[in-house]
Amino acid sequence: MIQKPASRQPIPDDAKRVFTGKLFDVYQWEQRLFDGSTATFEKLRRPDTAYILPITEEGRLLIVRQEQPGARQAFGLIGGRVEPGESPDEAARRELAEEAGLVAADLDLWDAYQFLPKIEWAIYTFVARRCTSVQQSLDAGEKLEIVDLTFDELVNLAGSERFGDVEVALRLLRLAADPAKLAQARSFVVGSQLTQN
Secondary structure (H helix, E strand, C coil): CCCCCCCCCCCCCCCEEEEECCCCEEEEEEEECCCCCEEEEEEEECCCEEEEEEECCCCCEEEEEEECCCCCCEEECEEEECCCCCCHHHHHHHHHHHHHCEEEEEEEEEEEEECCCCEECEEEEEEEEEEEECCCCCCCCCEEEEEEECHHHHHHHHCCCCECCHHHHHHHHHHHCCHHHHHHHHHHHHHHHCCCC
């Protein structure tokens, strides 16, 4: 059972949902301030996201170059929304099959966090190992090309405007700032399949 990471500013139980959208809901509540006065606080809630990093037998990572209607082309991780009733790992397996046409024998949780205090949105990143091919089934609004690269190339790409998953980029760039943590992450992700280029 995967625990949902805690929000840095939870939505209180007495908050009122004031807007329901296709992706975002808006909640408001009265919050007591430090001087005793009150103010209306607001926060968004959206479905959680499951990302997957498949690893090849050679220790290379698979990501996507993706294009969606109305958005510029960008690199990012394979993944998408956790649907109602799904666990994060179930969503990861579904997205991996849909977007990459892969099924993982092993799926390991690498990271789980809430990115922004003003949005209740948990992000889970899994590493998929020993994958086999199945039929890919993209949504009508997706154009994806699978790209393979090393762990270090992924970290470098995360610092580029060409990498669209800014929430993932921040995590990778923070790892890059600490050589010990970066080495630990590299070891977890590619493990014994580590190859140096």
